[in-house]
Amino acid sequence: MMRLLRFLKPHRWTITLVCVLIFLQSLSTLYLPTLMSNIVDTGIVQGNIPYILRVGGLMLLVSIAGVGCSVTASYFSSGVSAKFGRVLRSQVFERAERFTLHEFDELGTSSLITRTTNDITQVQQLVNMMLRLMVMAPLTAIGGIIMAVSTNAQLSLVILVVMPILAIAIFAIFRRSIPLFRVMQQKIDRLNQVLRENLIGVRVVRSFDRVDYEIGRFDTANFDLTNTATKVNQRMASLQPVMMIIINLATVAILWFGSIRINAGAMQVGNLMAFIQYVMQILFAVMMVSMMSFMFPRASASAARINEVLDLTPAIHDRDAPTPVGPPTKRGWVEFEAVTFRYPGAEQPAVSDLSFAARPGEVTAIIGGTGAGKSTLVSLIPRFYDVDGGRVLVDGVDVREMPQHDLRARIGLVPQQTVLFSGTVADNIRYGKEDATQAEIEKAAEIAQAADFIKALPNGYDTVIAQGGLNLSGGQKQRLSIARALVRRPEIFIFDDSFSALDLKTDARLRAALQSEIKGATTLIVAQRISTVLDADQIIVLDEGRIAGIGRHRELLATCEVYREIVASQLGEGALA
The missing domain is CATH 1.20.1560.10 (ABC transporter type 1, transmembrane domain)
Structure with missing residues (x-):
C-alpha cells in the first residue's frame, strides 16, 4: 500500500x-x-x-x-x-x-x-x-x-x-x-470472468439453448462471492x-x-x-x-x-540501442531463418525450423490443416511473441532489434478474429491511420468491398457500430477490418484467414481489387480455402508446425503430398489431374 x-x-x-x-x-x-x-x-x-x-x-x-x-x-x-x-x-x-x-x-x-x-x-x-x-x-x-x-x-x-x-x-x-x-x-475476478464470457458469447449461449446452464454458472459464482462477503x-x-x-x-x-x-x-x-x-x-x-x-x-x-x-515487466520490450532500419534494397522483405517457437508451458513447439522469404510485390500464401501453426507464424512478424530459436527479419533487420512502434508501423494486419470498436464506421476504418481523410476512408472501403453495405446503413460512414460490432454480420465486420488495414498503406500486409466469412463471389472481387492496391507491397495470406491461394506467387504448406512444401500451385501438386490432400478434400480428385 x-x-x-x-x-x-x-x-x-x-x-x-x-x-x-x-x-x-x-x-x-x-x-x-x-x-x-x-x-x-x-x-x-x-x-x-x-x-x-x-x-x-x-x-x-x-x-x-x-x-x-x-x-x-x-x-x-x-x-x-x-x-x-x-x-x-x-x-x-x-x-x-x-x-x-x-x-x-x-x-x-x-x-x-x-x-x-x-x-x-x-x-x-x-x-x-x-x-x-x-x-x-x-x-x-x-x-x-x-x-x-x-x-x-x-x-x-x-x-x-x-x-x-x-x-x-x-x-x-x-x-x-x-x-x-x-x-x-x-471471487470478484471469477464473477467478472463468468459475466464477461456470457455477454461476449451470448449468441452461442442462445444457439445451443444453454441459458439455464449459464444462469446456474453465474449464480454459483455470485453466491460464492456473496457467502464470502x-x-x-x-x-x-x-x-x-x-x-x-x-x-x-x-x-x-x-x-x-x-x-x-x-x-x-x-x-x-x-x-x-x-x-x-x-x-x-x-x-x-x-x-x-x-x-x-x-x-x-x-x-x-x-x-x-x-x-x-x-x-510485471513485459517479456517483449525494445532494446536500449535498437538497430537502425535496414538499407532500402531490403525494404518490405520478410525473412524467417530457422525459426522455432514454443508457447509458454507447451510440450511441443508450435512451429519448428521455418525458413523462407516473402518479397515485395509478391503474394505469399500460407496453408495447412487446423493447428498446423499458420496463425502462430504470422504473429511472430509483428513480434507478438519472441522466437525461441532462429530469427525473423523485416527489412533485413531482426525484429528484436527494431523499436516495436517502427516495426508495426510497417505492417497492416487483419487478424483471424475480427475486432471492431465502439464508434462510427469511419472511426473504425480510421483506426488504421489516425489522420486518414474521408476520401482515403471511402477508397479503402471500396477496395475491401464494404462501400455498398456502408452506404445502405442508416447514416452511412457515420453509423454507430455497437460494441463488438453486434449490429453487423461476420462478413461485414471482416471487410471493415480489411479496410482498416488498407487505409494504413503499409509495406507489409498480413491477412490471417481474413476471407473466411466472405462468399466466393465477394472473395473473388476483393482479391481482384487487392491486386492493384497492394502491388509493390509484401503480402502474406493465411487461408483455409484453396481458391484463395491458387494465384499466389508462393505457397507455404505447413504440417504440424513444419514446412511440408514451398512453391506455386502446380509445383506443389507435383511435389507435396500434404498439399495434394488439401486440394483433393476441397476440390475433389479431379483437381489433381
Missing part, C-alpha cells in the same frame, strides 16, 4: 492544507467541552445569564469554524483521492497496454478489469479516509487524553482500563477478517456493537466514580461533563481508526494486486 502513495507526491501542498484544516477542526472539537464546563460551573450554577450568552456565542463560533474546516478539508481530500485514482488507473491501463499476450494469459483479462476498476476504487476510498482521519484521529485521541488528565487525573484511570480492552477486541476481530479480503477480490461483513459488523458496549460501560464507570468525587467535593459537575466528553472523543477517535482499519485490509489486498500489475 505504501508504494502506491508515491502517486500522491504532486498533491503534497493540497495534502498539507488538508492536514492544517483537520488540525484546526480537532482544536475546535477539543475546546468545546472546556467551554461547556465553564457554562455549567460558572454560568448555570451562579445564575450568570450574560456569561452563559457570551460563552455560548463563543461555542457557536467555534463550532461554525470547526464545521467550515471540516467541509473544506473534505472537499480537498475528495479531490486529491479522485485525482490519485485517475492517475493510478492510467498507470495500470498504460502498463497493461504494453503487456504481451503472455502477460494477458498470465493475469487474465477479467482480473485486469477488476484490478483497474474495483481494486483501484478500494485504494482510492482508503486514501480519502486517510487524508481526513490520519491527522484527526491521533490529535483527537492525544488531545482528549491530555485534557481528560488535566480535568481530573484520578478519574483518568478509567481510560487506562478501557483502552487495552478496546484494542484487544479490535485486534481479535481483524485477525479473523483480514485473510478473507484477498479471497473476496479473487457476508462472512467478512458479519465479522467486521461485530466490531461496532462490541465497541459501543465498551464505550457505554466506560461512561457508566465514569459517572459512578465521578459522582463519588462530586459528593466528596473533589470535582464539579461541569468538570465531570467535560471529562465525559473528552473520554467520548478519545473512544470515538479509536472508532474512526477502526473504521479506517475496516477498509485497510481490503484496500491492502487490492494494492497488492495493483502492484502486481505495475511490477
Whole structure:
C-alpha cells in the first residue's frame, strides 16, 4: 500500500492544507467541552445569564469554524483521492497496454478489469479516509487524553482500563477478517470472468439453448462471492456493537466514580461533563481508526494486486540501442531463418525450423490443416511473441532489434478474429491511420468491398457500430477490418484467414481489387480455402508446425503430398489431374 502513495507526491501542498484544516477542526472539537464546563460551573450554577450568552456565542463560533474546516478539508481530500485514482488507473491501463499476450494469459483479462476498476476504487476510498482521519484521529485521541488528565487525573484511570480492552477486541476481530479480503477480490475476478464470457458469447449461449446452464454458472459464482462477503461483513459488523458496549460501560464507570468525587467535593459537575466528553472523543477517535482499519485490509489486498500489475515487466520490450532500419534494397522483405517457437508451458513447439522469404510485390500464401501453426507464424512478424530459436527479419533487420512502434508501423494486419470498436464506421476504418481523410476512408472501403453495405446503413460512414460490432454480420465486420488495414498503406500486409466469412463471389472481387492496391507491397495470406491461394506467387504448406512444401500451385501438386490432400478434400480428385 505504501508504494502506491508515491502517486500522491504532486498533491503534497493540497495534502498539507488538508492536514492544517483537520488540525484546526480537532482544536475546535477539543475546546468545546472546556467551554461547556465553564457554562455549567460558572454560568448555570451562579445564575450568570450574560456569561452563559457570551460563552455560548463563543461555542457557536467555534463550532461554525470547526464545521467550515471540516467541509473544506473534505472537499480537498475528495479531490486529491479522485485525482490519485485517475492517475493510478492510467498507470495500470498504460502498463497493461504494453503487456504481451503472455502477460494477458498470465493475469487474465477479467482480473485486469477488476484490478483497474474495483481494486483501484478500494485504494482510492482508503486514501480519502486517510487524508481526513490520519491527522484527526491521533490529535483527537492525544488531545482528549491530555485534557481528560488535566480535568481530573484520578478519574483518568478509567481510560487506562478501557483502552487495552478496546484494542484487544479490535485486534481479535481483524485477525479473523483480514485473510478473507484477498479471497473476496479473487471471487470478484471469477464473477467478472463468468459475466464477461456470457455477454461476449451470448449468441452461442442462445444457439445451443444453454441459458439455464449459464444462469446456474453465474449464480454459483455470485453466491460464492456473496457467502464470502457476508462472512467478512458479519465479522467486521461485530466490531461496532462490541465497541459501543465498551464505550457505554466506560461512561457508566465514569459517572459512578465521578459522582463519588462530586459528593466528596473533589470535582464539579461541569468538570465531570467535560471529562465525559473528552473520554467520548478519545473512544470515538479509536472508532474512526477502526473504521479506517475496516477498509485497510481490503484496500491492502487490492494494492497488492495493483502492484502486481505495475511490477510485471513485459517479456517483449525494445532494446536500449535498437538497430537502425535496414538499407532500402531490403525494404518490405520478410525473412524467417530457422525459426522455432514454443508457447509458454507447451510440450511441443508450435512451429519448428521455418525458413523462407516473402518479397515485395509478391503474394505469399500460407496453408495447412487446423493447428498446423499458420496463425502462430504470422504473429511472430509483428513480434507478438519472441522466437525461441532462429530469427525473423523485416527489412533485413531482426525484429528484436527494431523499436516495436517502427516495426508495426510497417505492417497492416487483419487478424483471424475480427475486432471492431465502439464508434462510427469511419472511426473504425480510421483506426488504421489516425489522420486518414474521408476520401482515403471511402477508397479503402471500396477496395475491401464494404462501400455498398456502408452506404445502405442508416447514416452511412457515420453509423454507430455497437460494441463488438453486434449490429453487423461476420462478413461485414471482416471487410471493415480489411479496410482498416488498407487505409494504413503499409509495406507489409498480413491477412490471417481474413476471407473466411466472405462468399466466393465477394472473395473473388476483393482479391481482384487487392491486386492493384497492394502491388509493390509484401503480402502474406493465411487461408483455409484453396481458391484463395491458387494465384499466389508462393505457397507455404505447413504440417504440424513444419514446412511440408514451398512453391506455386502446380509445383506443389507435383511435389507435396500434404498439399495434394488439401486440394483433393476441397476440390475433389479431379483437381489433381
